[in-house]
Amino acid sequence: DADVTQTPRNRITKTGKRIMLECSQTKGHDRMYWYRQDPGLGLRLIYYSFDVKDINKGEISDGYSVSRQAQAKFSLSLESAIPNQTALYFCATSDPLTAAYEQYFGPGTRLTVT
Amino acid sequence: QKEVEQNSGPLSVPEGAIASLNCTYSDRGSQSFFWYRQYSGKSPELIMSIYSNGDKEDGRFTAQLNKASQYVSLLIRDSQPSDSATYLCAVGSQGNLIFGKGTKLSVKP
Numbered sequence: 001d002a003d004v005t006q007t008p009r010n011r012i013t014k015t016g017k018r019i020m021l022e023c024s025q026t027k028g029h030d031r032m033y034w035y036r037q038d039p040g041l042g043l044r045l046i047y048y049s050f051d052v053k054d055i056n057k058g059e060i061s062d063g064y065s066v067s068r069q070a071q072a073k074f075s076l077s078l079e080s081a082i083p084n085q086t087a088l089y090f091c092a093t094s095d096p097l098t099a100a101y102e103q104y105f106g107p108g109t110r111l112t113v114t
Numbered sequence: 115q116k117e118v119e120q121n122s123g124p125l126s127v128p129e130g131a132i133a134s135l136n137c138t139y140s141d142r143g144s145q146s147f148f149w150y151r152q153y154s155g156k157s158p159e160l161i162m163s164i165y166s167n168g169d170k171e172d173g174r175f176t177a178q179l180n181k182a183s184q185y186v187s188l189l190i191r192d193s194q195p196s197d198s199a200t201y202l203c204a205v206g207s208q209g210n211l212i213f214g215k216g217t218k219l220s221v222k223p
Contacts, residue, residue, distance in 0.1 A: 001161075040215070041215070042202075042213050042214065042215035042216060043158070043202070043213040045210060049208060050209070071171075073152070073154070088155075090157055099163070100146075100206075100209070101146040101148070101204075101206035101210075101211055102148065102160060102163060103160070103204075103211055104160065105157040105158050105159070106157060107156070107157050108157050110155075
């Protein structure tokens with residue numbers, strides 16, 4: 001089984017809808033991250049969490065919110081989706097006790113907002 | 115604004131040749147450096163990490179770090195068509211990674 005899983009893998013939604021992307025990990029890592037990737041813009045950090053009670057905004061948090069339900073689960077919500085949130089979304093994890101900066105990515109969610 | 119710069123490519127090399135990928139970074143305090151490989155439509159995969167000046171070899175891959183010049187490079191020896199992908203340079207800074215936009219590598223049979 002994959003260490004970092006994301007659901008759904010693909011989603012098409014309409015403008016104004018609320019949508020949640022979920023990330024689960026079995027790696028036992030404390031740190032979790034949400035990124036979006038757009039062609040030509042690279043990976044951009046949306047939110048990150050260093051533990052269950054520590055959640056921080058990244059470079060592009062506007063229009064997004066997150067919830068860290070447990071060490072293993074980190075969800076990203078789009079409260080009212082808009083077309084420019086169409087992108088590939090990745091969750092990642094890292095272990096501060098061994099290699100804090102080595103991040104391991106989930107398979108991604110391709111989100112299309114029409 | 116801390117930045118990581120890479121040539122976007124595409125970099126095209128013949129099969130069996132050495133591919134050389136380069137990256138520069140702006141945060142002089144960074145101590146952790148990584149290369150990720152990303153196939154089209156897939157997630158980034160960590161292939162190399164380097165923390166000290168000099169070379170680090172792992173199979174056909176060699177990462178090179180020069181902190182004084184603020185650059186990191188990745189050499190891929192005996193390039194194979196399966197190496198065709200986008201390579202992302204990432205630099206650790208203040209608890210997070212800053213990613214370059216990636217260099218697209220194409221290995222021609």
